[in-house]
Amino acid sequence: MSPIAANLQAVRRRISETLQGDSRAVTVVAVSKSQGLEAVRQAHDAGCRDFGESYVQEALPKLAALSDLPVTWHYIGHLQTNKARDIAAHFDWVHGVDRAKAAAALAKSRPEGYAPLNVCVQVNISDEETKGGVDPAQALVLAREIAAMPRLRLRGLMGMASPTDDVDERRRQFALLRKAAEAIRAAGIEIDTLSMGMSDDYREALQEGANMLRIGTAIFGERKNKKAA
Numbered sequence: 001m002s003p004i005a006a007n008l009q010a011v012r013r014r015i016s017e018t019l020q021g022d023s024r025a026v027t028v029v030a031v032s033k034s035q036g037l038e039a040v041r042q043a044h045d046a047g048c049r050d051f052g053e054s055y056v057q058e059a060l061p062k063l064a065a066l067s068d069l070p071v072t073w074h075y076i077g078h079l080q081t082n083k084a085r086d087i088a089a090h091f092d093w094v095h096g097v098d099r100a101k102a103a104a105a106l107a108k109s110r111p112e113g114y115a116p117l118n119v120c121v122q123v124n125i126s127d128e129e130t131k132g133g134v135d136p137a138q139a140l141v142l143a144r145e146i147a148a149m150p151r152l153r154l155r156g157l158m159g160m161a162s163p164t165d166d167v168d169e170r171r172r173q174f175a176l177l178r179k180a181a182e183a184i185r186a187a188g189i190e191i192d193t194l195s196m197g198m199s200d201d202y203r204e205a206l207q208e209g210a211n212m213l214r215i216g217t218a219i220f221g222e223r224k225n226k227k228a229a
């Protein structure tokens with residue numbers, strides 16, 4: 001078994017231990033930023049069907065070289081409006097939408113004949129200025145705007161907890177995302193995705209209702225060139 005396959009097996013085991021019989025379907029997005037083509041192929045061979053990338057320039061040649069793989073590509077990086085065209089043309093999901101203007105740019109750029117682009121609203125649950133995302137209280141307004149846009153399909157919310165060792169604090173932050181999603185559903189807007197949880201905190205995210213995890217290091221090992229995302 002490849003190291004990647006072994007890591008993936010360990011992650012899946014921890015997910016089912018954490019869920020304790022809850023039959024929730026959980027999608028693991030293997031975050032392949034800074035990883036080479038061979039690593040992505042190994043993860044695919046080990047059963048990964050969803051991959052996440054954070055940098056458009058790095059991702060485009062990679063996606064082209066891997067176009068034979070039947071996988072779903074998630075753009076999880078910062079969404080710059082001037083990159084909207086490339087993102088809308090090459091990715092299946094975008095997780096970091098935190099402004100109506102950027103969403104509109106994606107909608108306008110999604111090519112004719114493609115399925116609608118799946119979108120998550122990014123919510124700032126850590127209250128850190130450096131992290132993107134709307135305030136939890138603003139998530140409903142943006143969700144409503146995006147739900148009305150053509151060529152986009154609003155799927156849910158994405159958030160990142162602070163890098164803290166305090167598991168209660170992580171849970172408190174993830175609960176903010178869950179509650180924001182509940183408020184959106186209560187307003188009659190259909191969403192099915194809570195994208196939260198990374199290598200160091202996916203168990204707390206699962207405990208607060210995550211059904212999409214974005215996991216890099218725990219699958220691929222340390223990134224060679226660890227840029228802040």
Ligand SMILES: *Cc1c(COP(=O)(O)O)cnc(C)c1O
Nearest residue numbers: 031076198199214215216217229
């Ligand atoms: C890099 C990144 C991840 C994965 O981080 P790991 O700690 O390696 O699991 C998840 N989400 C986003 C938005 C990222 O930028």
